[in-house]
Amino acid sequence: MSIAKEFSKGIIKENPVLRLLLGLCPVLGVTTTAMNGLGMGVASTFVLLCSNIVISLLRSVIPKKVRIPCFIVVIATFVTIVDMSMNAFLPDLHANLGLFIPLIVVNCMILGRAEAFASKNTLTYSISDGIGMGVGFTVALVLLGGMREILGAGAIFDYTFTPEAFEPFAVFASPAGAFIGLGFLLAGMNLLSKKLKLD
């Protein structure tokens, strides 16, 4: 077990979205553009990192029987911090992400890492696990967001690069496009993990 390994496993081998299928609601809900995906990814990474740190430090204090409510309170605290600061400093992004900001608290990826990793490992490992998983989550969000923005609006990060004659696929801007896009991304990931022999 090394710190670098704990960090890198979250990005491809145990990517929370594309391999473990955790936290799919925000992945589908906010990825109409790459920018929204990036904002959501960074916000979730912050919450994941902070909750991993606190839970790892408190792991010997928290009684086993009431651990889940304790984890949820820690996570909800950081979500409230993100919610209020984003509302103050980035009101546009906050409006775009809307309901999904308070819903970070029920993102199964964060509770899953608290339960499976941070409550059993030391601080350094928990930090690298948190950052790695967060980066993996962000990568998946930006991939899906970028794909939907390119196909559905002919732009990437609000920069239109397609010629005027390009007719965007309206379906990729609509909710159905999120499901279909993620379905193809997962199939691509299955192919990639087969080629890299991850299983």
Next chain:
Amino acid sequence: MGEYLAILFGAIFIYNFVLTRFLGICPFLGVSKRVETSVGMSAAVVFVMVMASIITWLIQSYILEPYGLQYLRTIAFILVIASLVQFVEMVIQKVSPSLYEGLGVFLPLITTNCAVLGMAILNIQEQYNILQSIVHAIGAAIGFAIAMVILAGIRERLELATLSKYYKGASVALIAAGILSVAFQGFAGMM
């Protein structure tokens, strides 16, 4: 009366929680392999949602608002939902052990089902009164149940289909859900 019907059908069809609002995707994909378990899961969600809508509304109007504690909303709501789920779990374990086995890990996971918390927060954002909140919760839960049972039916058939191995499992289920979502978009014309 018309207003309540609009909220009810709006939540079931037009703003379907799973297919349009993307809430509750984890159980939607996780439990929808068999029709039977998906029906059991839906029943548990209906109960938790209606109870949660009542309790969170009372907390919001009688505790958080009078004392200016709105910033504690996320924490207060999630704790209420977590205890409710624990209660439902104990009841199902006593009443129907076979259903309890079938639902497995997804029963405690209703806590982290974003549909329940999302419904509670939407009720506050839309400034529904208590009756409207309950109607909205019923609509949301029925919408969730319909989407899940339909997808479970499709997935039972997909088991037998010849598919590329890369698309097996979650991948093809998501694509099927996407096509289902296109169908639900048609309901937007009802309003």
